[in-house]
Amino acid sequence: MPVESDDELRQILELDTVAVVGCSTTEGKDAHEIPKYLQEHGYDVIPVNPYADEIFGRRAYDSLADVEEDVDVVDVFRPSDEVGGIVDAAVERDDAGVIWTQLGIRDDEAAERAENAGKRVVQDHCMKVEHQRLMG
Template identity: 40%
Template sequence: MEDRIKKEILQKTKTIAIVGLSDRPERPSFRVAKYLQEKGYRIIPVNPRVEEVLGEKSFASLNDIPFSVDLVDVFRRSEEVPALLEEAAQKKIPWVWLQLGVTCPEESEQTARQNGVQIIKDCCIMVEHKRLIG
């Protein structure tokens, strides 16, 4: 995806659901969430094993979030992505960001696009934010 589009997404986004967000500070998902929160984004933890992360209530799934979300950042195994893309489509979340190494089958990606969900693949949202916005 072009840098111009990534930058525009990052500038328009206000609320980010982070699937697989850990409450352990040494985990990459925690570091990324903390960075994003410090940059003014509202982060929404999506992890059934934790109650709260960085002062925000955690939800078991995207479907459990009772308000709108602008973007989903995924820190889960690739085999879980197709189901997450379906949830994002149901919730009308326009963007799903797959962290480095997280992939999805082409057919899942096509279905997501047909349902209004665009996917940013194989890059870290924190690294891209630092590079494109600072």
């Protein structure tokens, strides 16, 4: 069952390192502005974008599998039909305990696979909105 309670969301928002799959270099896009907000609020944001070398002064990785640092949360800014592959990559990692899909992004089948693998899943919620609401 995907995470819905405020208590569980708060616990997740207290984690530190967020790999942002689909992080954008384009100012004004949600996939740029939300990770920027997270970085400005103390999160260690790791950009994942195969078309960028660097975002926010950090190396951008081509894929989640390429990320060398430990990851707490995988934040997904990709279309719903790509979530399954991202979930599979997250399940392969021992470190990524949470998979978070942004507003309008969900894949119930992939979420169930992630949960069966011991991951917590937040679907169709904005990490910035939840942070402002619960931690602000």
